[in-house]
Amino acid sequence: MVVERAQRLNVLTAEIRLQISSSFQLDCAFEVPSGFTVLFGHSGAGKTSVLDCIAGIKTPDCGKIAMNNQVLFDSKQGLNLWPSQRRLAYVFQSLALFPHLSVAENVSYGLPHEPSNTATERTRKMLAQFGIEGLQDRKPGDLSGGERQRVALARSLVTEPHALLLDEPLAALDRPTRKNIVTDLRNWNTARTVPVLYVTHSVREALALGERVLVMEGGRIIASGPPAELLNPEDWD
Incomplete structure (x- = not known):
């Protein structure tokens, strides 16, 4: 778990520990500033479970989740806002x-x-x-x-919303369509500067979309930084 720090404007912070099964535990801590951050990892790394915890669909065993100065979840305080109270937008892969x-x-x-x-x-x-x-x-x-x-x-x-969570929503689309939609998203966010956390298991998509990348493996964040410095398509895809 990371040490608590003062919240900065338009930053989503998360410290999450959740035992999902007898052999798999989420144990991660990270920040998502304004702009696009990619949460990258292979299927089964725990990416969707992280989004579910942030959105309030799943409840961590312990930790803290906050958007700017508003605490959304804090196990020490016994605080857990309903999803409808969190002012977060969550777009699922199925669109619904x-x-x-x-x-x-x-x-x-x-x-x-x-x-x-x-x-x-x-x-x-x-x-x-x-x-x-x-x-x-x-x-x-x-x-x-x-x-x-x-x-x-x-x-x-x-x-x-105060932040946007995207769970591989563009995976089934062709590259030009994905590019156009991401451009529209960036234009929408220009004046709002909200944090956008975008989940994908595609290195090429992460390289194209992300200003920052969080690399997830086995329920943990193992690296963070610029996508071009951390991801090589030949190593992952």
């Missing part, structure tokens, strides 16, 4: 769109407590931000993979 709702309805679903006119305007702006305003009346089943991904991102980001 509602098939019976239109694109606009899927996006506005994240704003149940906003006045109707406010929700409509925020949804309109988010659809435009991700270039899907012309698809607002379509259902997810009528969209391409890249379009569905944009809808999932728009639905998560319309809530104005």
